[in-house]
Amino acid sequence: xxxxxVVIAFYVLAGITLLSALMVSIVRDLIHAxxxxxxxxxxxxxxxxxxxxxxxxxxQVLIYAGAISVLMLFAILxxxxxxxxxxxxxxxxxxxxxxxxxxxxxxxxxxNTEWAEVDREIDGSTARAIGNxxxxxxxxxxxxxxxxxxxxxxxxxxxxxPNDEEGDL
Amino acid sequence: MxxxxxxxxxxxYPFEELYGWLDDNVGTEVAYVVAAVIGAVGIxxxxxxxxxxxxxxxxxxxxxxQVRRGPNRVGPGGLLQPVADAIKLIQKEVLQPRxxxxxxxxLPPIIVFIPAMLTFAVFAWAPDMVxxxxxxxxxxxxxxxxITSLAIFIAGWSSNNKYALLGAMRVIAMAIxxxxxxxxxxxxxxxxxxxxxxxxxxxxxxxxxTWIAFILPLPMLxxxxxxxxxxxxxxxxxxxxxxxxxxxxxxxYSGMKFGLFxxxxxxxxxxxxxxxxxxxxxxxSLFGLDRWVPPWAILIGKIYIFYFxxxxxxxxxxxxxxxxxxxxxxKMLIPMALINIAVVAIQVLLWRELELTNWVLVPYAIINLxxxxxxxxxxxxxxxxxxxxxxxxxxxVPEVSVPSLPAPGSATQP
Numbered sequence: 404x405x406x407x408x409v410v411i412a413f414y415v416l417a418g419i420t421l422l423s424a425l426m427v428s429i430v431r432d433l434i435h436a437x438x439x440x441x442x443x444x445x446x447x448x449x450x451x452x453x454x455x456x457x458x459x460x461x462x463q464v465l466i467y468a469g470a471i472s473v474l475m476l477f478a479i480l481x482x483x484x485x486x487x488x489x490x491x492x493x494x495x496x497x498x499x500x501x502x503x504x505x506x507x508x509x510x511x512x513x514x515n516t517e518w519a520e521v522d523r524e525i526d527g528s529t530a531r532a533i534g535n536x537x538x539x540x541x542x543x544x545x546x547x548x549x550x551x552x553x554x555x556x557x558x559x560x561x562x563x564x565p566n567d568e569e570g571d572l
Numbered sequence: 573m574x575x576x577x578x579x580x581x582x583x584x585y586p587f588e589e590l591y592g593w594l595d596d597n598v599g600t601e602v603a604y605v606v607a608a609v610i611g612a613v614g615i616x617x618x619x620x621x622x623x624x625x626x627x628x629x630x631x632x633x634x635x636x637x638q639v640r641r642g643p644n645r646v647g648p649g650g651l652l653q654p655v656a657d658a659i660k661l662i663q664k665e666v667l668q669p670r671x672x673x674x675x676x677x678x679l680p681p682i683i684v685f686i687p688a689m690l691t692f693a694v695f696a697w698a699p700d701m702v703x704x705x706x707x708x709x710x711x712x713x714x715x716x717x718x719i720t721s722l723a724i725f726i727a728g729w730s731s732n733n734k735y736a737l738l739g740a741m742r743v744i745a746m747a748i749x750x751x752x753x754x755x756x757x758x759x760x761x762x763x764x765x766x767x768x769x770x771x772x773x774x775x776x777x778x779x780x781x782t783w784i785a786f787i788l789p790l791p792m793l794x795x796x797x798x799x800x801x802x803x804x805x806x807x808x809x810x811x812x813x814x815x816x817x818x819x820x821x822x823x824x825y826s827g828m829k830f831g832l833f834x835x836x837x838x839x840x841x842x843x844x845x846x847x848x849x850x851x852x853x854x855x856x857s858l859f860g861l862d863r864w865v866p867p868w869a870i871l872i873g874k875i876y877i878f879y880f881x882x883x884x885x886x887x888x889x890x891x892x893x894x895x896x897x898x899x900x901x902x903k904m905l906i907p908m909a910l911i912n913i914a915v916v917a918i919q920v921l922l923w924r925e926l927e928l929t930n931w932v933l934v935p936y937a938i939i940n941l942x943x944x945x946x947x948x949x950x951x952x953x954x955x956x957x958x959x960x961x962x963x964x965x966x967x968x969v970p971e972v973s974v975p976s977l978p979a980p981g982s983a984t985q986p
Contacts, residue, residue, distance in 0.1 A: 408601075434729060435676070438676070438726065441722065457706060457707055457708050458707075458708050458711065461708050461711045461712050461715050462711065462715075464715040464718070464719070465711065465714055465715040465718055468715075468718070468719060468722065469715060469718025469719065469721075469722070469751075470718065470748065470751075472722065473721070473722070473725075473744055473748055476725060476744075477744075480741070528707035528708070528767070528768075528769070529707065529708075530707060530708055530711075530768060
């Protein structure tokens with residue numbers, strides 16, 4: 404992390420991420436907020452790349468910016484137009500106070516922790532390392548996650564099934 | 573034999589000299605930056621010229637398929653037609669609806685071009701000519717295709733136009749539906765080779781003297797159709813169905829912005845052809861011919877052969893309805909891709925764990941071909957069996973019962 408290019412890249416990406424995350428809560432239109440959230444996702448993917456985690460970065464773009472943001476956009480488009488105003492929120496002041504407090508606590512803790520810097524190289528590709536990790540030590544969370552996804556899919560299918568079986572469409 | 577490398581890679585020597593000189597005299601970082609810039613300029617030149625050539629190719633070939641000549645007025649044989657198109661689009665009045673989202677309206681033509689350009693970065697044009705040798709190359713290509721659908725949605729949303737929004741919603745529904753068979757079909761070559769690195773996949777095909785398309789025919793077909801649907805080309809161009817929703821998501825875009833959308837569609841077609849050529853058909857290698865002919869020429873030739881295949885599909889097939897498209901993706905492509913992944917995984921496991929010889933790929937190829945034919949036939953019959961039954965409606969006036977047509981072969985009762 405001492406290379407000048409990496410430092411510049413880190414600051415630019417961190418700036419993009421934080422600025423777009425801030426704009427998510429400030430901007431008026433809800434769709435604009437989702438678009439700024441997508442920009443912050445892509446910024447986070449860039450930060451993963453500065454840490455040489457290529458698989459995680461590409462997976463972040465594919466899953467967050469590709470699928471989850473589409474889900475959020477669909478959810479927003481199914482709400483009535485009057486409910487899409489992001490600005491007039493009555494509890495804006497207490498929430499921003501709590502968020503600021505939380506941010507200050509995290510920054511304070513982050514700056515005062517003795518981070519153990521590990522200079523370990525992954526031999527081979529990170530995707531292979533993640534795959535081996537998911538199948539050897541972490542196989543139980545992997546299987547639980549797949550069961551959870553199957554439950555979610557079955558739940559979604561049950562939710563959108565038509566009510567009466569013999570009704571004409 | 574030592575003359576051959578000179579004959580086929582004479583163009584590389586000045587660049588290697590430049591890199592060596594910069595590396596020795598100025599510094600490795602500067603050499604790296606200069607190499608990156610030169611490589612980017614080369615790839616972007618190919619993309620730009622490809623976009624121009626594709627306009628002419630597409631209109632001429634579709635014209636011929638429709639028993640007409642295609643553009644033949646501008647320049648010899650219509651070769652300057654892309655230039656005429658570009659000039660026409662540039663000199664058009666730039667319109668923006670007053671109620672459209674200001675900054676957001678100008679963004680999609682730019683955003684939609686970025687994934688199209690970035691796809692070409694991971695292609696292997698020659699054994700040592702990769703712009704970005706990513707270990708997760710295949711996943712990177714999938715991530716880029718998911719960004720394109722976002723850009724189209726922003727285009728449809730910011731136009732403040734019901735037809736544009738309708739087109740954008742259709743595109744997103746279709747894009748996320750076809751992303752799953754796309755991912756699953758690209759997973760099959762990755763399983764076979766054991767790596768997501770695209771030069772390594774091409775090396776595997778070179779070492780085993782075969783194309784992955786021979787071993788895995790079903791993923792190739794699934795990828796061909798899923799990629800056509802992701803590109804919003806006919807038969808899946810429900811997003812820009814001119815007869816239905818004016819022009820879909822790019823209704824409100826005039827002039828060069830529409831030109832950019834159109835160019836991106838063509839460049840994306842080139843990118844998809846490139847992916848298919850690299851992953852399924854050997855990339856720059858042609859059973860040893862790449863020692864005599866520059867490998868990037870072989871790759872470009874293959875790309876244009878598959879692009880001709882895409883144009884052929886466009887000229888021949890009618891447009892599918894949105895429910896037909898979604899039904900095809902969810903009910904046919906995804907189960908077929910899943911079954912295929914299971915079979916391929918078992919095959920690769922047997923091959924790797926039991927340390928079988930490489931000749932076991934031949935029976936694997938035969939099994940996969942039989943599986944492909946059987947699956948396609950069975951799913952086709954399963955999906956079209958219900959259409960031979962007349963629909964029953966509530967009738968106000970009682971009448972004699974309407975007999976249902978006998979289905980060909982065996983009729984399945986749903």
